[in-house]
Amino acid sequence: MRYRSGQRVRVAARMHDGHHRTPDYVKGKTGTVERAHASFTNPETRAYGKDGLPEQPLYLVSFAQQDVWPDYRGDGDDRIYVDVFEHWLEEED
Amino acid sequence: MERGVHDRGGWSTDEPIDRSEHELADWELLTDALFGVLGRGGLMNVDELRRGIESMAPDEYERASYYERWLYSVETVLTEKGVLAEGELDLRLGR
Secondary structure, three states: OOOOOOOEEEEOOOOOOOOOOOOHHHOOOEEEEEEEEEEEOOHHHHOOOOOOOOOEEEEEEEEEHHHHOOOOOOOOOOEEEEEEEHHHEEEOO | OOOOOOOOOOOOOOOOOOOOOOOOOHHHHHHHHHHHHHHHOOOOOHHHHHHHHHOOOHHHHHHOOHHHHHHHHHHHHHHHOOOOOOOHHHHHOOO
16 A cells, blocks of 8 residues: 555546546545555456456545535535545655 | 546536436346346456446437446447347347
């Protein structure tokens, strides 16, 4: 596990031509690692008949709602929680 | 490549969201069960199911209901794998 709880991380902004579980609305956004779940088979290869190995670490990452939605009108402390695989995360500069 | 039709979080729309619950029809329950059996039998996994759904033409995706998308994907993936022959389901349904 490369990242630890409390660490600030940015989701890669890259396009990915094929199945992946990273939603567009968090790409390029910076959030906080809440928890390292465990490692799981990689859906990006498993979706095409492969075994999904090696397993990839998966994290629970939280983002401020107002960072994700430009016109967010809710409470400033509201957060959204998304599971993101390690290879989609970058260290924040 | 463009963002996939399934990757909808944050798409703005003026369409009202249908939040009504509906009873599942028999074919929907059977579709769920069928996929469960395919998974346990090692013929198809959930990532393949999702990928097959995401491969639908956008207009077909929009027209299809939840389990219709599952059926589309099951047919797509099983045909790829040679479990079903090309057009086999249509043939058996007399279409």
